[in-house]
Amino acid sequence: MHESLEKMLAKGVDNPLLRFGLGKAWLDEGHGAEAAVHLARCVEQDPKYSAAWKLLGKAHQLAGDPTAARSAWQQGIAAAQAHGDKQAEKEMTVFLKKLKPL
Incomplete structure (x- = not known):
């Protein structure tokens, strides 16, 4: 699925909705690091996009970075x-509570 979205990005389309879609597609395929790149760009473009913060935390968690996951979820909660x-x-x-303590 991410291939068609990547083509849109390559054509110069870049907005929070596209970045969210790309991040979700990569996350659904089990690629946390790739998902995090797009979701981080999404929340840069739209800091109030709480669903993107939620997935960004999941992407960081999947990529093995609990510190970044914690930070994303804290910002997302705000x-x-x-x-x-x-x-x-x-x-x-809930995700924060389940995350291993520092």
Whole structure:
């Protein structure tokens, strides 16, 4: 799936929705590092995109970087709280609690 989205990106289309789609596609295929690149760009473009923060944390976790995962979820919780996204806030809070302590 990510191939068609990568073609759009190569043609100069770059927006949070495209980056979210690319990140999710890579994550669904089990490629955390590749997913993290696109999801990080997504939240740079739209810092209030709480769903992207949630997946960015998952991507970092999959890539073996719990510190980056923790940071993404903490930022995502703040974004979700600022925009009243209670479901994303709850999910990321659970993910943080399940993450191994520092």
